[in-house]
Amino acid sequence: MDNLNAQVISVQPNKIKIEVKSITDFQIAEEKLKIGSYLRIADENDLALIATIENFCIEPIEIDERIDIKYIIEAVPLGMIDEENRFVRGSDTITIPPKSVEPAKIEEIKLIFENSIKDELKFKFSSLSSNNDIEIPVEGNKFFNKHIAIVGSTGSGKSHTVAKVVQNAINSKNSGYEGLNNSHILIFDIHNEYQSAFPNARLINVDDLVLPYWLLNSDELQELFLDTEGSDHNQRNIFKKSVIQSKKRKFNGLEEEKEKLHFDSPIYFDIQEVLQYAHEKNEEQIAGTRQGQTKAGPLNGKLSNYISRLESKIYDKRLEFLLGDRIEGATLQSVLKQLIGYSEDSLTNVTILDLSGVPFDVLSITVSLISRIMFEYGYYYKQFNDSKNLACDVPILLVYEEAHKYVPKSSLTKYRASRQSIERIAKEGRKYGVTLLLASQRPSEISETIFSQCSNFVTMRLTNPIDQSYVRQLLPDSMGGIVDKLPSLATGEALLMGEATILPSIVKIDVCEDKPSSKDIPYFQLWKDNWKDINFEELEKLWKQK
Helix, strand or coil: CCHHEEEEEEEEEEEEEEEECHHHHHHHCCCCCCCCCCEEEECCCCCCCEEEEEEEEEEEEECCCCCEEEEEEEEEEEEEECCCCCCEEECCCCCCCEEEEEEECHHHHHHHHHHHHHHHHEEEEEEEECEEEEEEEHHHHHHHHHEEECCCCCCHHHHHHHHHHHHHHHHCCCCCCCCCCEEEEEEEEEECCCCCCCCCCCCEECCCCCHHHHHCHHHHHHHHHCCCCCCCHHHHHHHHHHHHHHHHHHCCHHHHCCCCCCCCCCCCCCHHHHHHHHHHCCCCCCEECCCCCCEEEECCCCCHHHHHHHHHHHCHHHHHHHHHHHHCCCHHHHHHHHHECCCCCCEEEHHHHHHHHHHHHHHHHHHHHHHHHHHHHHHHHHHHCCCCHHHHHCEEEEEECCCCCCEEEEHHHHHHHHHHHHHHHHHHHHHCCCEEEECCCCCEECHHHHHCEEEEECCCCCCCCHHHHHHHHHCHHHHHHHHHHHHHCCCCCEEEEECHHHHHCEECCCCCCCCCCCCCHHHHHHHHHCCCCCCHHHHHHHHHHC
């Protein structure tokens, strides 16, 4: 070890300083060193502490009136390799002073990752960035039964990573089985990126989606049909009363059950009856003070804006999936089947909800309704399930691409419905077999309530200082320096950390089998092409149809 010319000069609970006089000689031992590389620090008892390089600096030294330099490496202790060659995370008990320090050998690093997780629980989608021969597994149960966050700036490979994780999940099977495994994954795809990555998935776009309006809860109904930013209590009262009346009128059950119906009951009601009731109240005449005389009712002429908003929604062709003819005959059971892969024509592990055609003003409501249905599915399935040992033997993963657009920190009323639904899943979903995968290029804009519930993180290149600071809060103080590497990560590289990982590691995400269509538009190349004609007539026709 003398030829390595390195020694430990400082040991603290969460940091070790190492002096290296010849970095070239030090690297010869195994690999070229970089931030995130692993070091092996041994004591007189041959116990080995594994540490990761956090940063380094160069200091001048004077030798025989000649200026030379030395390298100071700062490393964070991660755990010990014990006498039985097992890695023990968090343990850092070695005698002082340490006997030697050197780059960890490939065999030792492999040992850490191979021996720390049982083979049947290993889930792999990446390798060590500094050495692609070393696969980095996560503990599959801890990865998927806790919420996941995959974050990274545009162009960092975030969509590719989401696709790779899901692809490997649906391809994980017990030995000898060739059919579909028991995974159920619902992807909220706001930019129509994932269809190419999952050719066998069930694709539901705005022309196929069936979400009956009567499944909306009170908050969602009011957000859709009322001016929720205003404070017109008359509108709210009339709307609530007419909805409940219609539900009771259409209900065919026992009288005692009918009386229990309320605003939130997932029972059919006729939206045309709600509109008709509004017209009646807006034109109502009541008895005057003299016999035979009438006067305007208390709401006469005061509901015009409310009626206009109702009509604009009811007759909006873009909302056919909520209010159009196709929802006739739809049931809660048929909606559930389409969302989790149990359609009559085919069974699928992955369902892609292409939300690119959903009007932005109802995007939050759409996401809220689907998320809430998925949570309630888990809740009631737990009660229905015969298994006494498991809350749910058909667990579901909900993937929210561009999550900051559904659940921002914003307190605006228009985001309230989706925020409440997804926050509930973040807090309670694990108990019922419903977990989240949040993908976002702006983690700092996601609801803190939701993001704080994530236990596993794949953090790709982040260039925004606010987002970097947000991620830094997730790490212990001793690891905060590794965040400084985030802006310089290459496309496809990520900091992998969380409860399912053995060690926080800089990894390279494996290549997708089928890639998502998230390529950037080559502006400059396209601009250099010859002038292209546009069929404005057909464009206008399509525009008007929507």
